[in-house]
Amino acid sequence: MKPWAADGGGESMRAREAVVQAPVRQEAELLRRLLDALPYPIFWKGRDLRFLGCNTAFAKIAGRAHPDEVVGLTDYELPWRKEDSDFYRACDRQVLESGEPFPDCEEPVRGSDGRQRWTQTCKVPLRDEQGALFGVLGILVDVTARREAQEQLQVALAAGDAANRMLKAQVAERDAMQRALTVSELRLRTAVRSSAQMCIWAVDAQGIFTFSDGGGLEVLGLRPGQLVGHSVYQLYAEHTETLGHLRRALTGESFTGYSSFSGLNYETRYTPVLDESGTVTGVIGIALDITERTRYREMLEAEVERMRRQLLQVERLATLGTLAAGVGHELRNISTVLNSLRTYFTDCAQRGVPPEQEELEELGWACEHVAMHGRHLMDLGRPGQSKVERMDLRELVSGSLAMLRTAGITKHVKVLSSTPPKPVWVEASRTRLEQVLLNLMSNAADAVEPVRDRLAEVRVHLFEDEAAGFACCRVEDTGIGIPEDKLSCIFEPWFTTKPPGRGTGLGLPVVRTILQECGGELQVESQVGMGSAFTFRLPLVGPHT
Incomplete structure (x- = not known):
């Protein structure tokens, strides 16, 4: 091949690569311009907590001329204080370990100019196309002005309180105190008007506005001073909750109240x-717009409740799966009996003779056991089964032991149980309390399975603590025990000491949650090589009347 031909082919290849890569470079350049156009500092780090990139705003507070100069550095190589860097990295690790966004928090940032700013920082996990975590993204919003305004407001309020006390004690210095109050009012107006989320107002004893100011009035379509001279009882006659707060304050009580105006939520002191x-000659109110904070709190509470319900159902299904395996084996044995009886009844029908009573009884036994297994599995697997009822805890203990025995889970274990001679009445969801017992008992059976040098034994002891008013159930085993350094982790979701494939790590967290919802508690004692004991307590209730 001629040299010129080879060179021409290389140039052609490079030209094609340039054509292919041009849109990628253009998209990357566009993204870079968008990020640099944002006024908020933005950064992203890898799992090793080294910076993968940032925008110009972040590079500026880091004392770097260009975002590329930040790439590859750690927080310790930027102009932050060491204690601040430790805090930033701890938050980053929390996001990487939990896989959940870090809630908005205010944190100090000392820039290259040596000035300390306050930022409201949000950190979220970064995932690749397969959903794997590969880093963390952070967005910083400068809230220094807001914090300074709040601090100025506190100073102003403190000055006002001091002036009020001095007026009472030193009547002769009333003129000087009036000047101090005037200065305080000016400072208060400055602080309040600098915050778009705050407003301050005052009314006299008849409910007539004597003062209204603050940046928060604009959101309500009001100007500073526009309310002065108007009656709060006429302007807000439909807001009975707010009027109730005002009447309460006019009795001389200081408190914080919550109310809504035009779809906005306010926290008012x-x-x-x-x-x-x-x-009492009047009332001063300081209102702060907490709409965003309320919305985020409601979202968080809803998400926590959704996750809690999911954990309950996942663990219930895991318990159901464990029982189903044993019940399947038992049903296979019953099917053998039924097949034998079918052959027998067919033969009787062909010969025209009635079946024997013993065979009929055996058929009834088989049918009852099939129905019993079906009921157990359906009750445990039924979603949303949380009806609270009064029950004898002795029946649940014996029923759970029978279910585990039927499923073959305790076949290799010596099980001892002791219950009081009289009913032990509690009030809870039967299905959920049954889930608690099945989980603790099956855990105990699993714990003794590896034991070879002593008797594999599970003991269930039900008793009443009448002095404290609690029903107590203690599930003990002679198993391998739990190391002391792991005892504090056993109630954390997804943590398990069982071999892979044997546990979900959700059983004990769900058990404790169920008991706490019923007003009870769960305690654990364990010694390596000796065994463990889990004791739960539930409030006693009286029998049916």
Whole structure:
């Protein structure tokens, strides 16, 4: 091949690569411009907590001329204080370990100019196309002005309180105190107007506005001072909750109240104003818009409740699967009996003779056992079964032991149980309490399975603590025990000491959650090589009347 031909082919290849890569470079450049155009500092790190990139705003506070100069560095190589760097990295690790966003938090950031700023930081996990975590993304919003405004407000309020006390004690210095109050009012107006989420108002003893100011008034379509001279009872006649708060403050009580206006949620601090004789002459209110905070709290609470219900159902299904395996074996044995009886009844029908009573009884036994196994599995697997009822805990203990025995889970274990001679009444969801017993008992059976040098034994002891008003159930085993350094982790979701494939790591967290919802508690004692004991307590209730 001629040299010029080879060179021409290489140039052609490079040209094609340039054509293919041009859109990628253009998209990357566009993304870079978008990030640099944002006023908020943004960064992203890898799993080793080294910076993978940032925008120009972040590079600026880090004292770097270009975002590329931050790539590959750690927080310790930037102008942060060591204690601040430790905190940032701890938050990053929490996001990487949990796989969940880190809630908005305010944290100090000392830039290259040596000035300390306060930022409201949100950190979220970064995932690749397969969903695997590969880093963390952080967005910083400068809230220094807001914090300074809050601090100025606190200083102003403190100055106002001091002035009020001095007026009561030193009547002769009233003019000087009036000047101090005027200065405090000016400082208060400055602080309040600098915050778009805050407003302050005052009314006299008749409910007439004497003052209204703050950046938060604009959101309500009001101007500073626009409410002065108007009656709160006429303007907000439909807001009975707010009027109730005002009347309460006019009795002389200081408190924090919550209310809604035009779809916005407010947290208001009510402070009565007293004259020298202690008579209430009015009320001062400081209102803070907490709409976003309320929304995020409600979202978080809803997500926590959804996850809690999912954990309960997952563990219930895991328990159901464990029982189903043993019940399947038992049903296979019963099917052998039924097949034998079918052959026998067919032969009797062909010969025209009635079947023997013993064979009929055996058929009834087989049918009853099939129905019993079906009921057990359906009750445990039925979603949303959480009806609270009064029950004798002795029946649940014996029923759970029978279910585990039928499923073959305790076939290799010596099981001892002791219950009081009289009923032990508790009030809870039968299915969920049955789930608690099945989980603790099956865990005990699993714990003694590897034991070879002593008797494999599970003991269930039900008793009443009448002095404390609790029913107590203690499930002990002579198994391998739990190491002391792992005892504090056994109630964490997904943690398990069982071999792979034998446990979900959700059983004990779910058990404790169920008991806490019933007003009970769960305690654990364990010694390596000796065994473990789990004791749960539930409030006693009286029998049916």
